[in-house]
Amino acid sequence: MNALPLLLMAALLLSGCGDEKSNESSGEQQVVHPRTVKITTAVSSARDLEIRESALGRIIDPVATTIGAEVPGRVISVQVQAGEAVARGQLLAVLDDSDTKAAVATTEAEVRRLQSEQQAQQNLVARYRSMIDKHYISPTLLEQAEAQLDVLQQREQAAQATLIQARNNLQRTRITAPVAGHIEQRMVAAGDYIGxxxxxxxxxxxxxxxxSIPLPETRAAHIQKGQTVRLRLPSGGQIVTATITDLTPMVGSSNAFEVRVDLEDNPGQWRPGGSVSAEIVTATHSGAVVVPEECIVLRPSGTVVYRIEDGKAQAVSVITGVHLQGFVEVSSGLDAGVVVAADGAGYLSDGAVVAVHNSEGVQP
Structure with missing residues (x-):
């Protein structure tokens, strides 16, 4: 009874060996199908490429006016802050005017005294002239009176000039804007004593x-006067196109230089001291062949793109140029209008079978 299971197992093994030999003798072979790689495609195109240098610049005023104190005194109040817009003649600060007011009052009193003395002297001269005709007084006495009148007139003229100066100084205790613009810098506070x-x-x-656009010295060879510059505030808004006006070394730096761009008109809310984004067009490559950057594949043998034709990929060696906004310039090895692999290109090899799955509306 125990030998029956062993006999059944032996029979099954012999049956399996017979089937294997039967298959081998029939000559059947398993067919291996090539792997298909799913990709998207793009078409190489020709366009004009602008080579740009991006940097952050600063807005300055080449004719900014510095307002200095015309009279000494203590600051009573400051009416504006840095960045504020001001009109011509607008009050900016007030100085203590007690001393200048006292000077004006003193000089006015001196002018009145001299005018009174001058009037009295004029009356005396007129009386002497009437008396000289009657020979009541000597000519010398008349000459002395006329000389004294001349002295009083000269003193009054000097006092009048001093009064004008005192009144001007009183006005100068009120600091006003000489031009319309913006306060670029405030260098005084209430309570300060200024000389x-x-x-x-x-x-x-x-x-x-x-x-003003600072750039490293390594870029100097690519930057020239007259090149186009596109300017824009970091917050957005209008793009202003201008040209480079001047190139100068930066003071205090041995490895940087400054690009200057003059704007004759203020584009709007542009204020001195603010930042501006700048793009300098250093060169233009006309008719450059470009492909999306995902089409470029690095292989041990070099840089390639995969040309797609009849459902297969063909490796094409290329030389690339500049990278710009998601596209790569192909300097050599590829013409415009060629269908190349895009997404999935990195999984391809020369001769690989591909299945193109472009998005709706995208032409291979």
Whole structure:
């Protein structure tokens, strides 16, 4: 009874060996199908490429006016802050005017006294002239009276000049804007005592502006006067197209230089001291062949793109140029109008079978 299971197992093994030999003798072979790679495609195109240098610049005023103190005194109040727009003649600050008011009052009193003395002397001269005709007085006495009148007139003229100066100084205790524009810098605060000539404010004119763009010295060979520059505020808005006006070394830096762009008119809300994004067009490649950057594949043998034709990929060696906004310039090895692999190109090899799955509306 125990030998029966062993006999059944032996029979099954012999049956399996017989089937295997039967298959081998029949000559059947398993067919291996090539792997299909799913990809998307793009078409190489020709376009004009602008080579640009991007940088951050600063808006300055080439004719900014520095307002200094014309009289010494203590600052009573400051009426504006940095960045505020001001009109011509607008009050910016007020100085203590007690001393200048006292000077005006003293000089006015001196002028009145001299005028009174002068009037009395004129009356005396007139009386002497009537008396000289009657020989009541000597000519010498008349000459002395006329000389004294001349002295009083000269003193009054000097006092009048001093009064004008005192009144001007009184007006100068009220600091006003000499031009319309923006307060670029405020250098004084209420309570400060300022001496004659001390800078108080810097006012930038409202119209003509200059953009200063610092760049490393390594870029100097590519930057020239007259090149196109596109400027825009970091917050967005209008793009202003201008040209490079001047190139100068930066003071205090041995490895940088400054690009200057003059703007004759203020584009709008542009203020001195603000930042601006700049793109300098250093060159233009006309009719350059470009492909999306995902089409470029790096292989041990070099850089390739895969040309797609009749459902197969063909490796094409290329030389690339500049990379710009998701596209790569192909300097050599590829013409415009060629269908190439895009997404999935990195999984291809020369001769691979492909299945193109472009998005709706995308032409291979």
């Amino acid at each position: 004659l000539g001390k800078p108080l404010f810097k006012v930038a004119a409202a119209q003509r502006l200059t953009v």
